[in-house]
Amino acid sequence: MVAELKGAIAGEMRTICRADVVREVRSWIGTPYHHQASCKGAGADCLGLVRGVMRTLYGCEPETAPAYSPDWGEANAQETLLAAASRNLVRRDIVAVRAGDVLVFRMRRGAIAKHAAIMTGENLMVHAVERVGVAEAPIGLWWRRRIAGAFSFHGIDD
Numbered sequence: 001m002v003a004e005l006k007g008a009i010a011g012e013m014r015t016i017c018r019a020d021v022v023r024e025v026r027s028w029i030g031t032p033y034h035h036q037a038s039c040k041g042a043g044a045d046c047l048g049l050v051r052g053v054m055r056t057l058y059g060c061e062p063e064t065a066p067a068y069s070p071d072w073g074e075a076n077a078q079e080t081l082l083a084a085a086s087r088n089l090v091r092r093d094i095v096a097v098r099a100g101d102v103l104v105f106r107m108r109r110g111a112i113a114k115h116a117a118i119m120t121g122e123n124l125m126v127h128a129v130e131r132v133g134v135a136e137a138p139i140g141l142w143w144r145r146r147i148a149g150a151f152s153f154h155g156i157d158d
Contacts, residue, residue, distance in 0.1 A: 107146065
């Protein structure tokens, strides 16, 4: 499916503006948190938020997300989220991140990366948080120290 997604973008000569990514992810603000969900206005978790934005940008998702439990990072010693991001997005240097990029976080040192957000500004991100829902938040030092990877959507116009 990733090849089809990349082919569709290349075939259409489609570029995506960072402002379009930011506009779309901000339209999810206020969506309640719901584990494994990816439906604007109804419910989303952090992965579901990224998946939903991707569906809007491309009309599809590159792969079906497997079922996962809330504690999958503690139960599974594999970097599942980083591996999926590497397969489906374009890796970026962490120091060069910009609005519209996807950030993946480790919630504590040495832990599996298991949280994702989309940057909306130099020091802002939108993410889905349990008991809060989808919200925009500052990317302070606490978050910056936990960045495990940074990625762009395919076809982004830099």
